[in-house]
Amino acid sequence: METSPKSLRLHIALMGRVNSGKSSFLNLVSGQDVAVTSAYAGTTTDVVEKAQELLPLGPIVWLDTAGLGDETALGNERLTKTHKVFERADVILLICEGNKIGAYEDEILSDAAKRQIPVIKIFNKADVYPTTGDGISVNSTDVSERDRVLGELKQALLKVCPEDFVSPPPLLGDLAPLGGHVMMIVPIDYEAPKGRLILPQVQAIRDCLDNGQYVTVVKETDYVRALENCKKAPDLVVCDSQVVDFMVANTPSNILCTTFSILFARLKGDIIKLVEGAAAINGLQNGDKVLIAESCTHHAVEDDIGRVKIPRWLQAKTGKELEINHVAGHDFPADLAAYKLVVQCGGCMNNRREVLSRISRCEQAGVPITNYGVCISELKGVLEKVLEPFPSALQKYREIKNG
Ligand SMILES: Nc1nc2c(ncn2[C@@H]2O[C@H](COP(=O)(O)OP(=O)(O)OP(=O)(O)O)[C@@H](O)[C@H]2O)c(=O)[nH]1
Ligand code: SF4
Ligand SMILES: [Mg+2]
Missing domain, CATH: 3.40.50.300 (P-loop containing nucleotide triphosphate hydrolases)
Structure with missing residues (x-):
């Protein structure tokens, strides 16, 4: 331990x-x-x-x-x-x-x-x-x-x-039956650390094993073949947010699927609040400030998810010139009032209280907060599909969408 x-x-x-x-x-x-x-x-x-x-x-x-x-x-x-x-x-x-x-x-x-x-x-x-x-x-x-x-x-x-x-909330063990099959899609690109999987992936695998489920782990290039080779469809597919659009496009509609980061939205934070936060993306205007909070202080790689991809996808989706700030580690600004949106990473290195504390500080300041997985899925137009395993969050999403 x-x-x-x-x-x-x-x-x-x-x-x-x-x-x-x-x-x-x-x-x-x-x-x-x-x-x-x-x-x-x-x-x-x-x-x-x-x-x-x-x-x-x-x-x-x-x-x-x-x-x-x-x-x-x-x-x-x-x-x-x-x-x-x-x-x-x-x-x-x-x-x-x-x-x-x-x-x-x-x-x-x-x-x-x-x-x-x-x-x-x-x-x-x-x-x-x-x-x-x-x-x-x-x-x-x-x-x-x-x-x-x-x-x-x-x-x-x-x-x-x-x-x-x-009794912490489950990571994913409750989303598949005992003896069930969970398939995980893990891209092995230059962002992936050498020789190992990252913590959210390891924790997800362990949670399935603890809950008596079996797991297959595949790269996105092998996903379609792996699905075809299954005699029975997996009970759940989980992917890295970066390939969420690929997963949704290649997963039959009767199979539940989600992302590691959305699993962490539930484990560490408040998934409903984070879904509400994602609704603010569509209202962003030119010059609005967005804060991206990443809890690791790793060196940004060339096409870094927090530094490069999310800002690029946000600008593309909204068509607006946004001012995007970043914080890393335990840093979180004392004054949030200037921000129109906060995008928090999966927070696998934070304890639940720290993520909840950030959510409640944003709430007090009247600033919407979402997380990487929820935000990316919204930006790629697949949030509704990847919320299917979480009925109350899905209901909230539909309420917001239907005004
Ligand atoms: N008599 C007595 N002395 C104590 C006790 N606990 C700590 N001390 C002494 O009080 C002094 C301060 O102890 P620290 O443990 O360094 O106190 P601290 O609260 O960590 O101090 P800061 O680092 O300055 O915040 C030391 O000389 C300790 O030996 C105690 O229960 N009885
Ligand atoms: S703490 Fe955040 S940035 Fe670090 S590995 Fe976990 S999700 Fe990624
Ligand atoms: Mg001391």
Whole structure:
């Protein structure tokens, strides 16, 4: 489980004022010297990430942050990074000095409440400060405390753990019957990494195997032949978005088909919202700004999907001169008001909370958001067909189309 992708792990952020003992607490509960600690305020600068298996919860990642209360210029830079952690934290551990809840603690509690992120209070430095109240008391410098504290922490985490972590929505296992056949079309072009498949494809294959289905994986050049060779039609065909028009054109209408990125729209985001967002494409006007958000920071290749193809297809479909901006990694603009559309990648490297958080920020700013798979399928005129496996999203699409 140590190799579970980070995006599938429960993200637990340690937050609090400087010097409250966040890094010491992380070292205690992880049982390792993961983070540097010291008596100087402002020891932790960048967010420190540590993946771990925390049974019975499963795979988690700790996010140790820089503390609040460092007023220097460098401190402000660190605080910006700490605040970004709100975008991906599933649970926050508020590390306090004893049971002291002052202005810094209140600030974290209120930011977490706004975003509906559950908070567990840790009353640290129990050997120095009073700890009565609704928190877990601990002396993080005493390793003999580890088992008791970890036990209490696991109980508290299980109580507040988001439902979608405990039972995440299926990737595709529910779209074919037990014993069913899923065919996947994976183009092996110069964009494909050497010697391996990319994460969304690997996860989709694994999900079918977990759900007792069998999988055939073909290049688009072999697809038609592979279909002809099937005694019984596959229950589902899934393709890379780049060949979605080819797949739809070559798939009999009675066979369900969709794209990897649309599967991820459901797993990581809110497929209905992303379908609603795609409707904004037709209303784009000259000079409108579109944001393309890609969660990997890979080097763009010559005919890159996010940098080149989607912009080209958007301009071709709308016939308008659009201003297209790009962001990568965990960056997402604080002010979205200038945008008329946001196109998010499949987000296979993001946890669900981060994608949902982007969707809700767009919603608050009144900006439509869609994702690569939904957007490309709309641009190629095949969205209705590839939404067939998802009846409620298909219904929403038809409602929008029929005005
Ligand atoms: N007595 C006592 N000291 C502690 C405890 N936890 C941490 N400390 C000490 O408090 C100081 C700060 O600890 P850190 O773990 O670096 O605190 P932090 O919150 O990560 O600090 P920043 O990185 O500046 O945000 C260190 O000298 C620790 O040894 C505790 O439970 N009891
Ligand atoms: S760009 Fe997005 S969808 Fe593609 S691999 Fe990275 S996180 Fe996954
Ligand atoms: Mg620290």
